[in-house]
Amino acid sequence: MDGSLSLWVLTIVALCALIAVDFFVGGRRPHEVSIKEAGIWTVVWIVLAALFGLGLLLFQGGQPAGEFFAGFITEKSLSVDNLFVFVLIMAKFAVPSVYQQRVLLLGVLIALVLRAAFIAAGAAMISAFSWIFYIFGAFLIWTAWKLVEEARTEQREGEQEAYEENKLLKLVERRIPSTGAYHGTRMSVVENGKRLMTPMFVVVLALGTTDVLFALDSIPAIYGLTQSPYIVFTANAFALMGLRQLYFLLGGLLKRLVHLSYGLSVILGFIGVKLVLHALHESGVPAPEISVPVSLGVILVVLAVTTVTSLTASGTRGSQDTP
Template sequence: MDVSLTLWALTILGLCALIAADFFIGGRKPHEVSLKEAGTWTAVWIALAALFGLGLLVFGGTAPAGEFFAGFITEKSLSVDNLFVFVLIMAKFAVPAVYQQRVLMVGVLIALVLRAGFIGAGAAIIANFSWIFYLFGAFLIWTAWKLIQEARADQEDEEYEENRFLKLVERRFPSTDRYHGTKLFVVENGKRLMTPMLIVMLAIGTTDVLFALDSIPAIFGLTQDPYIVFTANAFALMGLRQLYFLIGGLLKKLVHLSYGLSVILGFIGVKLVLHALHESGVAVPEISIPVSLGVICAVLVVTTLTSLRASKKQSAAEAADADAKERIEA
């Protein structure tokens, strides 16, 4: 897809306008986000992504539109995994519920800027070194296997561990031990200090970089168009804040999510290897975008249904055990 500098500029300006509208309408005043508000804004961002995809269909054709929707759904599903870590971060820094929306908004913006850098670097590497598809494919297959191993391990005691950048910031710049509203810096005893608000925002933004290490190669496995890669990431990330509040209570019920994500990453990894072999002149079949989109959607649907069913059975078993224990004690 041939994208001019003008279209790039208009797209970025449009995204900035949408982000500003999101902030001034729903996020300017710190408050606890209700399920109704989170659901409304989640629907708005999904609708905006759908409209953008339809625009690509009208002006670019079926191929770019299919690549966008496949990329958006993949990035959206992978971003749900981010929410588990975001919950741990919020708990570790004891972020008051009234400030969590602001933390996520700024943290996601930091993540989007950092991902833009990854996307630019990835596009440049792909344009000059076609063999990188072998590396991307192998990395995704390895990541898929690692996800399965983590899913099978007991992770009930999992805690968030700060990355090196965050530890460096905390060592070099002194901070207060309590929140001061939404202020990022305060002056105490003549010294300028960071607040926990800034630290947790950096934690959200920089932690996302770790997730980008597998999500960016994954979307490049679906499309090599930097414009589609960037916009799919932007729409997926910008709805992440509302999704956090909407399904925060359901995260523990998605017990099979890691298995589903591992299947998706493994599938895209195989797709990348086949594409690399095809580019090298080897006569192998390639997986089309419609097939990729179908597989991704099917895996997510099956994973969600089996997760909810397993959670329901587990809740019923726990209730039965509790009743039996009460009877014995009685």
């Protein structure tokens, strides 16, 4: 489906309104987020995504709705992997727990804007070059293999890789003078007549720009499920906007999802193969096409199996470590 201009405007306005409500109700006053609060907001964003998908089903039919749900679930599962890096960033910059939700909110907003640019670029490439599906498919298969390799390395070494600042972040820290301490949620302060950035600015920039690396995987992945930029954007928006609450809700559970990387690698590899088959079909080769219901079923089954095996393995490991 190709969203009309009026539909795009209405959707963006509605998303901005939801973000404003999220901020003024839950994020305006810095505070430590409880499990109950995080759980309520997580459910709210999932329900909103489900309602949006049902709206597509009623007004556009089963195909767009199925593509949205497949895309949303894929992006949501990939975003959980983002949380591991977010935890490392929070620890590296020693972000006080009372300010973490504000950092996450601003970081997610930056990520959403950057992803919109990636989505537009992906749509332009797809419309201009049909062979781009071969590139997307090969990249996802390679990414799937890299995920498996990284997961096996972490299991052997028994520790997670430390967060490394990207080049942009290092450049900002070198060129822009900063304070050594947090000043509430302020991004900058004036000291001795000079404008200085605070660590809050650096952390927000780290979260936002780090998501660009994740977008390199997730955008080709969702274009393997739908070629509609509107569905790609809305699935990404709903997946990202619930990420802040999911960070606090999952908490220590992240460490128990020991098989998540394997599950994500299977999903990315599957979508990569789907893209290659689609490219062959578009080139006139009699290759089979994988339908949206099959894709959605594979994604759900892989995530369910990964979650169960992760919790079982981490539970067994924990009981063995207990004296």
